[in-house]
Amino acid sequence: MNWQRRSFSSLLAVACAAVIAGPAADAYAASIGASDDTWVREDNPDSNRNGNDQVNARTDLDGDDNDVILLKFPTTGLPGGVSGLSLDLFWQRSDSGTGNTLSLYGVNESDPDEASWTEGDVTYNNAPGLIPDGVDPTAELAAMNSFDDIRDLDTANLTLLVDGQDYGPQVINEKYSFSSAALDAFVNGDTNGQVSFLIFRGNESTSGNQARFWPKESGPGPVLSYVPEPSALGLVLIAGLAAVRRRS
Known part of the structure; x- marks a missing residue:
């Protein structure tokens, strides 16, 4: 003995x-997986994209494409007052393009669809945080609309958490992360047991270099990580x- x-x-x-x-x-990071992860696209605004083997973010100013990633996470498993949160995604493919940016928004609880949307029924026309106007990016650019208008942001019901973060080149299965004090505050301020996020492309892209990540059904899906x-x-x-x- x-x-x-x-x-x-x-x-x-x-x-x-x-x-x-x-x-x-x-070594000791804990994580919570997404309950819902999908994407929607403006040029097919009533289609549900769930079941695809990727989720995409893209803004195409010389076409008619806005692709937006939507994520939802439960918060009941997180400790109170957590800090150092990281929203982690994993690239679905490799692409050598550089000079690209992504922005992360939180969907406020003031949005009537913040808690009710699901990956199986959400579309561009009913997604939280968006106000679709039926005008494609090319026409909006010619009309000198703001970039927020081009992307159809419902700014009254969104909180900007990470603005214009660089990415590229994309390397398949490599982790890409968002983190900020604003992300910590947004998650800690949750009152209904779940948080929703939108990810937008921050500058023009083409079909060849949109940000493309794995959904949970096809690969290492999105997670909220903390220590x-x-x-x-x-x-x-x-x-x-x-x-x-x-x-x-």
């Missing part, structure tokens, strides 16, 4: 040292080690 006590003491010391030092994000508080992690480690000791 002495060797068992020594082994337990050694493990406990290691666990306490890790808690005091603080866990590495990659548990060191104190909470320490309690988990110590409880686990205590259970090991009891069994010994």
